[in-house]
Structures are given as structure tokens and as C-alpha cells.
């Protein structure tokens with residue numbers, strides 16, 4: 001069994017959780033914040049059998065989109081508005097960032 005952390009954009013989270021549930025994956029959703037953009041994102045925790053890991057990755061790839069955000073270097077994201085103080089740069093975000101860990105034990109009491 002593996003423990004998967006998937007950090008996804010909020011805009012993709014609902015559709016991904018629906019797709020996961022339809023395919024009988026169990027999932028726990030956490031509200032999280034990206035350290036760079038300092039904006040909300042969603043972290044999903046999933047305990048999955050080894051043999052279903054590729055299926056899970058496929059679903060994440062199908063649902064999660066890559067997007068870009070305009071960021072002005074050196075200016076806190078919350079304070080960014082027109083007129084820009086510096087030259088804005090495009091930052092790619094997502095589809096999804098995934099961590100896959102081995103599990104020593106999984107049980108419910």
C-alpha cells in the first residue's frame with residue numbers, strides 16, 4: 001500500500017474528488033496554502049493499494065490542469081495590483097504535485 005499526497009489547485013479539487021470517488025478511491029481533503037504564491041490550494045491524502053497507483057495517477061493527470069499566474073517579483077502576492085511596480089512574470093502552477101510514500105501499516109479501529 002502507498003500513501004499519496006496530491007497538491008492540486010482549488011479549481012480542480014472538486015472534479016478530482018468526484019472522479020476518485022467514482023473509481024472507489026478513498027480520499028481525505030485538506031485545505032493548504034502554497035508557500036510561493038501564498039494562495040490556497042488543496043492537499044489530498046490517499047491510501048491506495050500498490051496495484052491501483054497507476055490508475056490513480058492517470059485520473060489525476062486527466063483532471064488537473066496546468067495554469068499560469070502572473071507574479072511581480074519582490075511584491076507580496078496580496079499587494080499585487082495595477083500599476084505593476086516591476087515586470088510581471090508568468091509562473092506555471094500544476095497540474096498536480098504528488099508524493100508517494102510506502103506505508104508500514106494501515107488499519108482502522
Ligand code: 2BA
Nearest residue numbers: 007033034035036037038039041091092093094095096097
Ligand atoms: P506554491 O508554493 O504557491 O507554488 C506555485 C508555483 O510557483 C509552483 O507550481 C512553481 O511553478 C512556482 N514556484 C514555487 N516555488 C518557487 C520558487 N522558489 N521559485 C520560483 N518558482 C516557484 P507547482 O510546482 O505546480 O506547485 C504547486 C504547489 O504545490 C505549490 O504552491 C506548493 O504548495 C506545492 N509544492 C510544489 N512543490 C512542492 C514541494 N517540493 N514540497 C512541498 N510542496 C510543494
Ligand code: 2BA
Nearest residue numbers: 020021022023024025026027028029044045046047048108
Ligand atoms: P469519508 O471519505 O467521508 O468516508 C466516510 C465513510 O464512508 C468511510 O469511513 C467508509 O466507511 C465509507 N467510504 C468512504 N469512501 C468509500 C468508497 N469509495 N466506497 C465505499 N465506501 C466508502 P472510514 O473508512 O472510517 O473513513 C473515515 C474517513 O477516513 C474518510 O471519510 C476519509 O476522510 C478517511 N479515509 C479512510 N480511508 C482512507 C484512505 N484509504 N485514504 C485516505 N483517507 C481515508
